[in-house]
Amino acid sequence: MSSCGRIERQLLDVVRGTASDAVRLEVEAHLEDCASCREARASFGLLGALRGQAPPRLGAPAERRIVERLVATGVPRARRALAPRRPGRVVFVGLTVAALGALVVTRAPRGWRRTPAASPVAEGQTTEGQTIEATQAGVIAFEGAGVMYGRGTSLTFHAATRTIAMAHGEVDVDVTEHRARHFRVTTPKFIVDVLGTHFVVTPAGVRTLRGRVRVLDLEGRELAVVSAGEAWTSPPPASPPPLAPAATPSLTPPTPVPPSTVPAPRPPASRAAAVHSSVDVDALVARARAALAEGDAARASSLIDSARAAGPAPSERPVVDLLGADALLVARRPSDAIAAYRAVLRRYPDAPEAETASFAVGQLLFERGAQIEATAALNDYVARYPHGQFVREARERLAQIRPAE
Amino acid sequence: MSTPAKARAVPELAVDDPCLTGCRAGRPEAIEKLFRTYGGMVEGVIGRLVGPTPDFEDLVQTTFAEALGNLGRFRGEAKVSTWLCGIAVNVAHHHLRAGKVRRHVSLELVTDDRAPALPALVDPGVADKTIDGRRLASKLHALCDRISPKKRIALLLYVMEDRSVEEIAALMRATQTATRSRMYFARRELRKLIRADAELRDLAEGLLGATPEGEA
Numbered sequence: 001m002s003s004c005g006r007i008e009r010q011l012l013d014v015v016r017g018t019a020s021d022a023v024r025l026e027v028e029a030h031l032e033d034c035a036s037c038r039e040a041r042a043s044f045g046l047l048g049a050l051r052g053q054a055p056p057r058l059g060a061p062a063e064r065r066i067v068e069r070l071v072a073t074g075v076p077r078a079r080r081a082l083a084p085r086r087p088g089r090v091v092f093v094g095l096t097v098a099a100l101g102a103l104v105v106t107r108a109p110r111g112w113r114r115t116p117a118a119s120p121v122a123e124g125q126t127t128e129g130q131t132i133e134a135t136q137a138g139v140i141a142f143e144g145a146g147v148m149y150g151r152g153t154s155l156t157f158h159a160a161t162r163t164i165a166m167a168h169g170e171v172d173v174d175v176t177e178h179r180a181r182h183f184r185v186t187t188p189k190f191i192v193d194v195l196g197t198h199f200v201v202t203p204a205g206v207r208t209l210r211g212r213v214r215v216l217d218l219e220g221r222e223l224a225v226v227s228a229g230e231a232w233t234s235p236p237p238a239s240p241p242p243l244a245p246a247a248t249p250s251l252t253p254p255t256p257v258p259p260s261t262v263p264a265p266r267p268p269a270s271r272a273a274a275v276h277s278s279v280d281v282d283a284l285v286a287r288a289r290a291a292l293a294e295g296d297a298a299r300a301s302s303l304i305d306s307a308r309a310a311g312p313a314p315s316e317r318p319v320v321d322l323l324g325a326d327a328l329l330v331a332r333r334p335s336d337a338i339a340a341y342r343a344v345l346r347r348y349p350d351a352p353e354a355e356t357a358s359f360a361v362g363q364l365l366f367e368r369g370a371q372i373e374a375t376a377a378l379n380d381y382v383a384r385y386p387h388g389q390f391v392r393e394a395r396e397r398l399a400q401i402r403p404a405e
Numbered sequence: 406m407s408t409p410a411k412a413r414a415v416p417e418l419a420v421d422d423p424c425l426t427g428c429r430a431g432r433p434e435a436i437e438k439l440f441r442t443y444g445g446m447v448e449g450v451i452g453r454l455v456g457p458t459p460d461f462e463d464l465v466q467t468t469f470a471e472a473l474g475n476l477g478r479f480r481g482e483a484k485v486s487t488w489l490c491g492i493a494v495n496v497a498h499h500h501l502r503a504g505k506v507r508r509h510v511s512l513e514l515v516t517d518d519r520a521p522a523l524p525a526l527v528d529p530g531v532a533d534k535t536i537d538g539r540r541l542a543s544k545l546h547a548l549c550d551r552i553s554p555k556k557r558i559a560l561l562l563y564v565m566e567d568r569s570v571e572e573i574a575a576l577m578r579a580t581q582t583a584t585r586s587r588m589y590f591a592r593r594e595l596r597k598l599i600r601a602d603a604e605l606r607d608l609a610e611g612l613l614g615a616t617p618e619g620e621a
Contacts, residue, residue: 008592012564042609043599044592047564050545056452057445058462066466067440070473071433228503315540350604352547387551387601 003030008040015048131156134169145183148172166201174198174210189234190223191216199226204294205233233295281312281320288323297331318344318351325357329364338364355381359390366397375401416442420481429476440469446486447493453565454497454558456546464500468493494558494576501554544605548598556591559584 007030013019014027031038058066132140134153139146143162149155153169163184164171175183175196185192185201192201197211206215208226215224215232226232288303304324312320325340341364344357362377378394378401385391418424418439427435444465451464458464471492479488549557559577562568568576574584599605 009589012588012592016564016567018567039600040596042606043596044564046541046545046599046605046609047595050542051565053542055449056457056461057448058465062462063440063444066444066462066469067437069466070436070440070469352544387598389551 004034004037007031007034007037011037011041011044014041015044015051129156129158143183144176146174166203168203170200170202172198172200189218191218191220197228203234205231207231233293235295280310281307281316284310285316285319285323288327292323292326292330295330297327300327300330318348318353321347322353322357325360329360334364334368355385355388355390358384359388359394362394362397363390366401371401418442418485420479420485425476425479425485428473436473439472443486443489444469447489450490450493450566451497454494454561455500456549457543458500460500464496468496471496491576494562498554498558498577501550501557541608544602548595548602548605551598552591552594555579556587556594559587560591560595563588 007027010019010023010027014024019027027037027041031041132138132149132153132155134149134151134155137149137151139148141147142157142164143159147155147164148171150170153171154167155169155171156165156167157163158165161184162181163186164173165186167188171185173183173185175194175198183194183196187201187203189203190206192199192206193214193216194211197213198209199211199213200207200209206213206226208228208230210228212225212227214222215226217223224232284303284307288300288307291297291300291303301324304320304327307316307320308324321340321344325337325344328334328337328340338361341357341360344351345354345361348354358377358381362374362381365374365377368374375398378398381388381394382391382398388394424435424438424442428439447468448461448465451468452461455461455464468489472489475492479485549561552560555577559573559579562573562576563570570581570584570588573579574581577584579587599609
């Protein structure tokens with residue numbers, strides 16, 4: 001056994017190509033007799049395959065954007081953040097501060113300049129009721145918060161109520177906690193209410209980078225609590241059609257389609273065209289995703305239809321179909337969405353998207369109160385993906401269902 | 406074929422290079438030169454550690470922003486590339502930690518609109534390889550998302566970036582024992598995850614059958 005442990009360690013060197021001939025021979029001899037190490041060799045071989053690929057690179061436009069932003073930013077004040085203090089022996093200090101710094105820089109929307117000098121309003125100059133119609137991005141200090149806004153943003157500051165009213169645009173707010181006074185950002189559709197946290201608000205929603213925020217409707221009713229790393233999107237303005245009475249779709253366990261029904265790969269003659277289509281599909285999918293993020297289900301559906309018409313590659317079909325199901329969900333058609341998620345599950349049982357679809361079915365059934373079917377679906381999810389990304393949530397739902405049964 | 410970090414010659418600026426002085430003074434041409442010199446290296450490190458992500462551009466920018474902000478404290482006791490690599494590793498670590506929280510936000514295969522892969526348009530074989538490679542990278546990194554960021558980074562720095570345990574320990578500000586331990590657990594978890602994934606398992610077996618000695 002100890003031999004296997006040593007061999008497994010050496011396998012990584014074999015994958016790296018840094019193993020000596022003697023080690024390689026020893027590994028090879030061991031692999032002949034040891035199935036477990038052969039399996040390890042196969043697994044690490046995947047890393048080897050990945051290693052053989054060129055690393056991802058930014059294109060020239062993206063690199064140009066970065067340089068422009070770095071130049072616009074200039075040399076910021078030194079932060080005790082992510083840079084090693086002692087070169088050679090890399091020492092990182094102040095990880096908490098670093099996380100903050102990283103988030104601030106990472107999350108800043110494109111085109112934002114971070115120098116106060118670049119902002120039309122200098123820090124600390126806000127007055128009650130002052131309005132900014134930003135012709136360029138900038139930074140401003142307001143009531144203990146650092147407020148970065150993008151070009152075209154319209155903000156009105158109300159110090160008395162510690163509120164920023166945003167008519168349009170995008171604002172990134174880093175609020176210092178003040179127990180006695182909440183901080184608010186209001187938009188035409190919703191209100192974001194916080195104590196101390198860091199978040200980004202657009203007219204379409206809010207993304208929390210640190211802490212938690214409460215999203216309220218204009219009457220002050222709580223719509224959502226958005227924790228760090230989560231995002232909330234405002235529902236589309238059009239009033240949705242009333243939900244159909246709780247249908248009880250039969251939950252059949254997803255069964256893999258027979259190979260004959262799997263769409264056949266395109267013939268070689270059309271490969272070049274297929275690559276073009278793939279590029280189109282990628283772009284359409286990205287646009288559909290953006291439309292969904294804005295809550296525009298109709299536009300997303302139309303783009304998804306276009307993506308389907310463009311002839312997605314077999315590897316892209318699950319993505320497109322999953323997005324189609326998401327669009328139905330955003331359009332508040334849960335029954336159709338459930339059917340669509342099931343279709344994803346049935347058609348592409350081995351695709352990564354099947355996992356999301358599987359959990360989505362259980363979650364939607366749970367939300368609709370169809371407890372028996374939800375239980376079956378969630379159990380099915382847990383059985384299929386015991387280490388899945390939503391296992392914890394699935395188990396929580398199951399635990400919530402059980403007491404009621 | 407293989408393009409690990411150390412196999413690629415990383416251009417290096419001398420610690421007293423006027424470019425660094427210019428960067429400290431905020432001169433645009435110096436900042437641009439710094440990015441042009443080390444951009445590829447940083448992109449490689451971030452890309453290999455984090456995998457396909459829509460935040461790639463932001464992460465690269467964050468690395469350079471941090472570097473510029475801390476250049477005043479760089480005393481030149483190490484190569485600039487080593488120092489920048491340390492920042493990149495830490496930026497990646499922070500991102501991965503946050504990514505655990507945000508895992509439900511994005512599950513898609515990230516498209517790489519920046520790399521249109523022109524050869525792929527004329528050579529179907531290249532196209533297939535590109536798509537397969539992307540898919541493999543996507544799946545493997547998705548699996549790696551289930552391994553803790555520290556373990557994942559230690560393993561990937563070792564295998565993908567060809568760093569020694571000593572270097573990884575220094576980059577991650579850990580002891581060599583801790584680094585070896587992280588690599589051990591990462592290895593074990595990755596094996597288990599690949600075993601549980603039918604597609605990757607088949608791929609791995611196919612790969613083994615096709616190239617017994619493996620890598621390029």
